[in-house]
Amino acid sequence: MNVESKGTGVVERxxxxxxxxxxxxxxxxxxxxxxxxxAVPWIMLQNGIDAENVLMTMAAQAAPNVVSPWxxxxxDRFDRRRVMTVSEVSQALLVLISIPMLQGGHPLPVxxxxxxxxxxxxxxxxxxxxxxxxLVITDERQLPLANSRYVALSQGAFLAGPAxxxxxxxxxxxxxxxxxxxxxxxxxxxxxALLPRPAARAARGQGxxxxxxxxxxxxxxxxxxxxVLACYNLGVGAAQVYLAVQAxxxxxxxxxxxxxxxxxxxxxxxxGAWSAGRIWAAESxxxxxxxxxxxxxVGAVAVGLxxxxxxxxxxxxxxxxAEGAVxxxxxxxxxxxxxxxxxxxxxxxxxCVVLGASPLSSLxxxxxxxSGTAVLHxxxxxxxxxxxxxxxAMARRGEKGS
Numbered sequence: 001m002n003v004e005s006k007g008t009g010v011v012e013r014x015x016x017x018x019x020x021x022x023x024x025x026x027x028x029x030x031x032x033x034x035x036x037x038x039a040v041p042w043i044m045l046q047n048g049i050d051a052e053n054v055l056m057t058m059a060a061q062a063a064p065n066v067v068s069p070w071x072x073x074x075x076d077r078f079d080r081r082r083v084m085t086v087s088e089v090s091q092a093l094l095v096l097i098s099i100p101m102l103q104g105g106h107p108l109p110v111x112x113x114x115x116x117x118x119x120x121x122x123x124x125x126x127x128x129x130x131x132x133x134x135l136v137i138t139d140e141r142q143l144p145l146a147n148s149r150y151v152a153l154s155q156g157a158f159l160a161g162p163a164x165x166x167x168x169x170x171x172x173x174x175x176x177x178x179x180x181x182x183x184x185x186x187x188x189x190x191x192x193a194l195l196p197r198p199a200a201r202a203a204r205g206q207g208x209x210x211x212x213x214x215x216x217x218x219x220x221x222x223x224x225x226x227x228v229l230a231c232y233n234l235g236v237g238a239a240q241v242y243l244a245v246q247a248x249x250x251x252x253x254x255x256x257x258x259x260x261x262x263x264x265x266x267x268x269x270x271x272g273a274w275s276a277g278r279i280w281a282a283e284s285x286x287x288x289x290x291x292x293x294x295x296x297x298v299g300a301v302a303v304g305l306x307x308x309x310x311x312x313x314x315x316x317x318x319x320x321x322a323e324g325a326v327x328x329x330x331x332x333x334x335x336x337x338x339x340x341x342x343x344x345x346x347x348x349x350x351x352c353v354v355l356g357a358s359p360l361s362s363l364x365x366x367x368x369x370x371s372g373t374a375v376l377h378x379x380x381x382x383x384x385x386x387x388x389x390x391x392x393a394m395a396r397r398g399e400k401g402s
Contacts, residue, residue, distance in 0.1 A: 015146055018136040018195065025191035026128050027153045029088065032177075032184035033121065034161020035168070036095065037061070039177040042169050043102045044110065053107040060111040064118040065355050069209040071122045072348025076341060080131030081195050084124055088189035091120040095182040099175060122348070124188075130343040132192065134335050143335055148277035148328045152270045155324060159266035212345035215338075221286065222337055225330055226350045228392045230357040232293065232326075235384025236319065237361030239303055242378055243316060245369070251309055261313055265320040272324030279325070285333040286396055292329065293389035295322035300385035304378030319385075 037058075044054045064071065075083050098113045129150075137146045168177050216223055240262065247253040247261070280288050299322060302315020338346050361380070369377045 025188040029188035030157035032181035035165035036181045038162040038165030047105040057111045061114040061118040068348040072344035075344030084127040084192035087123045092182040092185035144277035152273040232388035233357035237358030238365040269320040269324040272321035276325035276328035297386040301382045304382035
């Protein structure tokens with residue numbers, strides 16, 4: 001299958017009902033998870049756990065990204081519908097178990113539950129993004145449109161979840177967030193369990209993580225996109241933290257003003273994801289990613305070197321819009337290029353490489369901010385983002401038929 005070829009024929013704009021059912025279920029599940037992520041630190045602080053232990057405990061939920069390739073093997077080994085169902089039910093039970101633990105004031109048991117919840121989140125994400133969506137979209141020409149809607153809804157959950165969590169916490173309803181999250185997991189599990197069986201049984205993934213690594217190393221297009229996005233995250237991974245530091249330390253903003261800006265940027269990211277299937281639709285996927293990264297570079301230069309709010313803030317909004325489109329386009333490219341039997345392991349490996357660059361971004365930007373020259377504080381954000389776009393352009397120039 002040639003992912004880079006341009007589409008032909010008329011593509012049906014109406015997406016299947018099953019697609020909307022899956023998207024709605026994932027949206028509600030992630031909405032509950034993001035609201036819980038807001039509520040858990042607050043509950044822990046209220047029960048006498050100090051801030052340092054709260055931060056260390058919450059880090060446990062992100063730790064499974066390190067072992068995501070092995071979790072990807074699990075997704076490949078079994079029917080994705082069943083994997084999704086079991087994962088969501090397990091997370092619902094873990095949330096219910098966490099409620100008395102949070103009241104106990106002991107961080108270690110809570111960290112253990114959050115670690116398991118993080119594993120479940122990785123498994124569910126891989127199963128839904130690269131298993132269920134291709135399952136319910138039978139015409140692969142609809143994948144760009146379907147993924148733009150799916151990613152936009154997911155980003156909407158990441159945006160609205162903390163806001164809902166904040167309202168409920170303020171109304172003394174923190175525990176209701178946890179109960180609601182458990183219900184959202186069960187609802188998502190019900191939808192995945194009721195999905196029809198695929199017409200042809202997918203081949204079960206054989207081999208381990210090394211097989212996925214060999215596949216990735218042997219496929220130049222996907223390998224290039226992976227390294228380029230890792231380079232991109234090495235710059236942009238710390239952009240939001242950098243913006244928050246600038247707003248508080250240099251511009252004297254309140255937290256509510258910063259919240260409004262981040263909310264606008266979140267909506268911009270949703271808009272970018274929503275429109276990605278329509279803009280430059282006649283171009284190849286590699287070309288689209290290249291163009292969107294060019295726009296990301298413009299936004300990153302404004303964020304990293306702008307210094308004043310009227311330059312930095314529009315740049316950040318533009319950056320989030322283009323990033324939403326990059327996420328959609330790269331996801332479609334992987335869905336079409338990676339064999340279904342390997343989708344879990346290969347995408348988990350890609351996730352590990354790409355997301356693993358984000359923590360490094362904080363270290364790089366933090367090191368730059370220790371320098372005496374204020375104008376250089378955000379330089380890594382601009383440099384690595386522009387470098388990602390240039391690297392992709394050079395790699396594509398060396399490929400025939402790109």
